[in-house]
Amino acid sequence: MTQSRENRLLTMMPSGDFERLRPHLHKVTLDYRMPLYEAHKPINDIYFPAEGVASLVNAMADGRSAEVGTIGNEGVVGIPAILGDNVGPLNVYVQVPGFGFKVKSEILKDLLTASTASRTLMLHYVHAFFNQVAQSAACNTCHNIEQRCCRWMLMTHDRMQTDNFLLTQEFLAMMLGVRRTGVTDVARKLKSKKLIDYVRGRVTILDRPGLEQYSCECYAVSKREFDRLLGPSRGL
Numbered sequence: 001m002t003q004s005r006e007n008r009l010l011t012m013m014p015s016g017d018f019e020r021l022r023p024h025l026h027k028v029t030l031d032y033r034m035p036l037y038e039a040h041k042p043i044n045d046i047y048f049p050a051e052g053v054a055s056l057v058n059a060m061a062d063g064r065s066a067e068v069g070t071i072g073n074e075g076v077v078g079i080p081a082i083l084g085d086n087v088g089p090l091n092v093y094v095q096v097p098g099f100g101f102k103v104k105s106e107i108l109k110d111l112l113t114a115s116t117a118s119r120t121l122m123l124h125y126v127h128a129f130f131n132q133v134a135q136s137a138a139c140n141t142c143h144n145i146e147q148r149c150c151r152w153m154l155m156t157h158d159r160m161q162t163d164n165f166l167l168t169q170e171f172l173a174m175m176l177g178v179r180r181t182g183v184t185d186v187a188r189k190l191k192s193k194k195l196i197d198y199v200r201g202r203v204t205i206l207d208r209p210g211l212e213q214y215s216c217e218c219y220a221v222s223k224r225e226f227d228r229l230l231g232p233s234r235g236l
Contacts, residue, residue: 010048038091039088039091042087048103051099051160052072054077055092056090066174067171070095073159138218140177153205154212
């Protein structure tokens with residue numbers, strides 16, 4: 001099977017390293033709610049999403065859960081393995097369906113041990129990811145729900161290859177830290193401004209520049225950090 005570099009990290013990887021990894025990459029469909037790894041269980045596979053969004057979810061003792069981070073075609077699912085561990089404290093599953101590429105964690109770790117360039121690339125991504133998580137924490141405190149919703153829709157739009165995609169009320173509620181009724185209200189407001197259409201959990205982006213205008217600065221801040229640490233995206 002011919003492999004693609006539709007994931008940003010695969011795009012930025014040195015050609016020689018990518019060619020060594022290519023035979024071990026397997027294209028996979030990322031179905032809604034598909035688990036990618038579970039908390040405190042071995043991380044056997046690492047995923048490079050090309051389209052779609054994976055959600056890192058922290059489960060509380062009382063059964064509640066909170067989304068604490070998202071990963072799309074800019075990154076990789078399996079950061080604990082990249083950092084030398086083989087388990088993590090979070091559950092990771094697909095929130096917005098798409099497709100990507102899977103590789104055994106040991107294969108990627110061997111490549112990163114042998115290649116300083118690819119190892120540095122992955123560590124730069126880890127840095128950018130944690131900067132994004134920190135920005136999200138500040139955003140949740142400082143900005144209103146409409147601004148935050150625009151930010152998440154822009155981030156999801158960046159990770160898809162279409163203006164129309166699944167974005168469930170459950171996922172938006174987790175990302176925004178509100179009840180589903182709050183999602184309904186903000187979606188109605190964005191629809192009234194003709195920025196989006198939102199029907200039965202599917203978003204259609206109607207006015208991308210308008211979304212950027214109504215979003216807070218956090219979307220642009222995170223994007224600049226990814227570009228600074230990884231370089232301008234190419235080939236996506």
